[in-house]
Amino acid sequence: MNEQQLDLVFLALANSSRRLLLDLIAARPGCTLSQLQAEFSISRIGLMKHLQVLLDAGLVMAQKQGRERPLYFNPVPLQQIHQRWGDQYRDFWASQLLRLKAAVEQPDHTTTELTKDLL
Amino acid sequence: MNEQQLDLVFLALANSSRRLLLDLIAARPGCTLSQLQAEFSISRIGLMKHLQVLLDAGLVMAQKQGRERPLYFNPVPLQQIHQRWGDQYRDFWASQLLRLKAAVEQPDHTTTELTKDLL
């Protein structure tokens, strides 16, 4: 997943209407936009634009069938982010613990700025 | 963490310059903006605006000391999101597996749209 795709996914999540829309689609696979319309206070076109953002981010899949367009949540992008960022934080905590260990093992270990930030 | 705060955090992450800035701050606790400037091709003011977005989201902490302003990564918002969304996907997968189970157990279990989407 490249930087551009990350931009799209995070941007898609950075709006509460879109998060609600995504939640509803995940909860009701195969539903259509007009079925979800009642849950929102914005116009249908506004909602359709939000949907387009989710589609661009790959968070929702759509397949037109007749005059309807059933929608499906695609968890893959979020799983990828979840994994990658999870690893990153694990690394961060590991390195911070090393720093803390080093700080504590100093002869003079008054509470430094760094350890204050940690404890 | 309310919807407004989620907006701020996701928005902050929806830009590759800001993600880089955040990574650098996490890697070098206590660094200052001007120290990181060399890693970017945008102006100092542009970079400062990105930093402000990270501060607003609570992803970075700053404490002015003299004429410098050391920066620290704050992992808490990301951990909260990581946990909450992780749980959400676990639930999603669980419910999808239930649907799949139901679909497979039908007398006529030709591959439906839903199961095609899953397998």
Next chain:
DNA sequence: GTTATAGGTAACCTTTTAGTTACTTATGGA
């Protein structure tokens, strides 16, 4: 006390977001 440096404000510009109304298209059903 000057000067170099880290940081901060103000004003401006361009592009994108988020929303609207009005109109068009396609399809399922009476």
Next chain:
DNA sequence: TCCATAAGTAACTAAAAGGTTACCTATAAC
């Protein structure tokens, strides 16, 4: 066939994002 309905396009507006240059403030260092 006619009509209701699901979806899509076009055009417009207001606000926010992302960036710039120019100028101001405070402090460390000589």
